[in-house]
Amino acid sequence: MTTSLTATDRAHLARCVDLAREALEDGDEPFGSLLVGADGTELFADRNRVSGGDATQHPEFAIARWAAMHLSPQERARATVYTSGEHCPMCAAAHAWVGLGRIVYASSSAQLSSWLAQWGLPAGPVAPLPIQTIAPGIEVAGPDDELSAQVRALQARARGIDSAQSR
Ligand SMILES: [Zn+2]
Numbered sequence: 001m002t003t004s005l006t007a008t009d010r011a012h013l014a015r016c017v018d019l020a021r022e023a024l025e026d027g028d029e030p031f032g033s034l035l036v037g038a039d040g041t042e043l044f045a046d047r048n049r050v051s052g053g054d055a056t057q058h059p060e061f062a063i064a065r066w067a068a069m070h071l072s073p074q075e076r077a078r079a080t081v082y083t084s085g086e087h088c089p090m091c092a093a094a095h096a097w098v099g100l101g102r103i104v105y106a107s108s109s110a111q112l113s114s115w116l117a118q119w120g121l122p123a124g125p126v127a128p129l130p131i132q133t134i135a136p137g138i139e140v141a142g143p144d145d146e147l148s149a150q151v152r153a154l155q156a157r158a159r160g161i162d163s164a165q166s167r
Helices: 007-025 059-070 073-078 089-097 109-118 145-158
Strands: 032-036 042-047 080-085 103-107
Touching: 007 032, 007 042, 007 080, 007 103, 007 145, 032 059, 042 059, 059 073, 059 080, 059 089, 080 145, 103 145, 109 145
Parallel strands: 080 103
Antiparallel strands: 032 042, 032 080
């Protein structure tokens, strides 16, 4: 099921984009994610940390592990994961295995793939499959037009592309 974004969703996504920017400025890839409980409280936040050499250090994977350690199955099912970029297959699988709830993303994997193609860059080593291909039971929402444009600019910056000229 795909649902539309609310104003609250956009506020959480804006924070994910801020975390993505922080990651980029620290030498990591520009991705940031949040775990928000059923009452709207931010429970955990992280951003990409691959610059140390471990390419599996994605924030969505960190969220799945944190949730498995700290939340009951009921709390996990009612929690929402917000993320600047749609989960990769690894993270979508981790999300589903630990029983987390809805996912809201600012930009989709299909968008990232099309940006890389536009910039003449190779695709990554993992197929950019949609979350619901990996985890059909997960409710998802996204992308958001305005926030995905911000993510595109960060992804361009990460690759030394002038995003204004590459449109
Ligand atoms: Zn991932």
